[in-house]
Amino acid sequence: MGQRFEGAVCLVTGGGGGIGSGTARLLAAEGAHVIIADLSQDRAQQVAGEIREMGFQASPHAVDVTSQESVDRLLDDSWRDVGPVNLAVTCAGIIKIQPFLDLPAADWDRTLAVNLKGTFLVIQGVARRLVQAGRKGRMVAVSSVAGRGARADVADYAASKAGVISIVRSSAMALAEHGMAVNAVCPGVVATEMTYAIQRMRSQDTGENPEEMLTRSVTGIPLGRIETPEDVAKAIAFLLSEDAGYVTGQALNVDGGLEFD
Amino acid sequence: MKGRFEGAVALVTGGAGGIGAGVALRLGREGAHVAVTDLSGSGAEVVAARVRQQGGQASAHALDVTRAEDTERVLDEVEHLAGTVSLAVTCAGIDSQFDFLDLSLTEWQKTIEVNLQGTFVVIQAVARRLKAKGGKGHIVAVASAAAKRPNPTQAHYGASKAGVVNLVRSAGVALARDGIVVNAVCPGVVDTDMTRAIHIERSRLSGLSEEESLARMIQSIPIGRIQTVDDVAHVVAFLLSHEADYMVGQAVNVCGGLAFD
Ligand SMILES: NC(=O)c1ccc[n+]([C@@H]2O[C@H](COP(=O)([O-])OP(=O)(O)OC[C@H]3O[C@@H](n4cnc5c(N)ncnc54)[C@H](O)[C@@H]3O)[C@@H](O)[C@H]2O)c1
Numbered sequence A: 001m002g003q004r005f006e007g008a009v010c011l012v013t014g015g016g017g018g019i020g021s022g023t024a025r026l027l028a029a030e031g032a033h034v035i036i037a038d039l040s041q042d043r044a045q046q047v048a049g050e051i052r053e054m055g056f057q058a059s060p061h062a063v064d065v066t067s068q069e070s071v072d073r074l075l076d077d078s079w080r081d082v083g084p085v086n087l088a089v090t091c092a093g094i095i096k097i098q099p100f101l102d103l104p105a106a107d108w109d110r111t112l113a114v115n116l117k118g119t120f121l122v123i124q125g126v127a128r129r130l131v132q133a134g135r136k137g138r139m140v141a142v143s144s145v146a147g148r149g150a151r152a153d154v155a156d157y158a159a160s161k162a163g164v165i166s167i168v169r170s171s172a173m174a175l176a177e178h179g180m181a182v183n184a185v186c187p188g189v190v191a192t193e194m195t196y197a198i199q200r201m202r203s204q205d206t207g208e209n210p211e212e213m214l215t216r217s218v219t220g221i222p223l224g225r226i227e228t229p230e231d232v233a234k235a236i237a238f239l240l241s242e243d244a245g246y247v248t249g250q251a252l253n254v255d256g257g258l259e260f261d
Numbered sequence B: 001m002k003g004r005f006e007g008a009v010a011l012v013t014g015g016a017g018g019i020g021a022g023v024a025l026r027l028g029r030e031g032a033h034v035a036v037t038d039l040s041g042s043g044a045e046v047v048a049a050r051v052r053q054q055g056g057q058a059s060a061h062a063l064d065v066t067r068a069e070d071t072e073r074v075l076d077e078v079e080h081l082a083g084t085v086s087l088a089v090t091c092a093g094i095d096s097q098f099d100f101l102d103l104s105l106t107e108w109q110k111t112i113e114v115n116l117q118g119t120f121v122v123i124q125a126v127a128r129r130l131k132a133k134g135g136k137g138h139i140v141a142v143a144s145a146a147a148k149r150p151n152p153t154q155a156h157y158g159a160s161k162a163g164v165v166n167l168v169r170s171a172g173v174a175l176a177r178d179g180i181v182v183n184a185v186c187p188g189v190v191d192t193d194m195t196r197a198i199h200i201e202r203s204r205l206s207g208l209s210e211e212e213s214l215a216r217m218i219q220s221i222p223i224g225r226i227q228t229v230d231d232v233a234h235v236v237a238f239l240l241s242h243e244a245d246y247m248v249g250q251a252v253n254v255c256g257g258l259a260f261d
């Protein structure tokens, strides 16, 4: 594929996680310097270390995306130490399974803070600095098929992901005149720690074996196999590339055929 | 990017038109043998010659996509000449402008026949052959942002393209487990003959000059410029590549922010 991202600096929040690290590896292999930002400094360091060992460029950074101050520090440090952050991917996210009637307001607030406010703060922070510097950029937010459909046992998560689709549209409209594009991907069932944790939580409620639950949910995917972080990363990389120059405000379902609109 | 389609045989319908020619040239540059087909055989020959001029391989074929026998004949020709078609892009399409109350059944039927039935005929014929050979492939239908918006002066066109979006979902899911990836793109306002003809016709309905009619349309595009055929061809190429293997039945808006969902 050549070096689509040579010279670019790409922030990946949740970069210590499954989708974030997979995306960071792909972008780094195509020439970007990736900033691996995560709540877990250990995982950020580990992923950045692995990427550097492969001979590519990466820097770890701790961040809590729910805090404006923390996001500002991340962006200011990155601009100073690495250079203008002109690409960003927001993968930081949390999920917790619980029956709708038991969902505590505090958990609602926490999920919305990480998944939705965190996405807003990063998009706005990256865009403010680029506009000020008169530079262009491209961003991709990781939403979810849960943002498209109904989810009885993760109502807060589904709402946060629908919100991500909305903030992507609004920010894309606001930033188009500055030469910036913002899009989203909606992955389906991805082989990451988050998915395994979901199966464990659901199996605790039903008494079912977590592996069997996962097999059953994979059987429901039209394409017939679980999604890999690389499947998601390829679509993200496309949306960050020049080839997607006329695509903005969109949410691409990359889900093996689970959702459409 | 060079060589993603090395050794593959690509069929492009409506290949003499603006978007079809852009797609044919792009696929030729990336190594495919391009079977350029169009209702106008001489138009197809001109585009095939351009693909060859830039160092690619191409053949030209007269094809009316509303005729299933014609499609089979051309697929036989292409198979004999270059091998089984594993990439297909359906760009053949027509449009016309009528006030809703004046839209005739003849015009409605003609448009549905070319845009919707023609797309069905080609997708099914290509997929049947591929499946019989046990081969995998990628198909992209060119729908339109009109599929997702109200079209007071082209209700027939909008309905035909909305039909294409749904056809692609069904075909995408039906063929996913055979390794045949079917998706669509929804362009917005592309700088082609079709767009110029639309604004000549609209000026007749609205009393605005042709230039004013197009200028107002362009002003409404968030990204602030008319779309080039390359803007479309880049995304088509992505959806034809292995980068998009986990996308099933999706209709990707490539429209500068004119439409969502
Ligand atoms: N796994 C799936 O099936 C799936 C499907 C659709 C969407 N997604 C979304 O993809 C994204 C990545 O998920 P994943 O599967 O890689 O999960 P993951 O749990 O492997 O990674 C998530 C990462 O986000 C980090 N994080 C959590 N809170 C944070 C905060 N406040 N600030 C900064 N970082 C924080 C975590 O430390 C973790 O490293 C998430 O937004 C998730 O909702 C996942």
Ligand SMILES: NC(=O)c1ccc[n+]([C@@H]2O[C@H](COP(=O)([O-])OP(=O)(O)OC[C@H]3O[C@@H](n4cnc5c(N)ncnc54)[C@H](O)[C@@H]3O)[C@@H](O)[C@H]2O)c1
Pocket (backbone or CB within 6 Å): B013, B014, B015, B016, B017, B018, B019, B020, B037, B038, B039, B040, B043, B063, B064, B065, B066, B090, B091, B092, B093, B094, B095, B114, B118, B142, B143, B144, B145, B186, B187, B188, B189, B190, B191, B192, B193, B194, B195
């Ligand atoms: N131009 C736009 O703004 C725009 C926007 C969205 C979607 N589209 C769609 O993109 C596709 C290509 O459009 P374009 O702008 O390149 O238009 P175009 O008029 O330049 O090309 C259309 C081509 O289709 C061919 N064709 C017509 N009827 C046919 C038939 N029965 N069998 C085979 N070929 C036939 C024509 O000969 C022509 O070469 C169309 O489906 C159109 O609806 C165009």
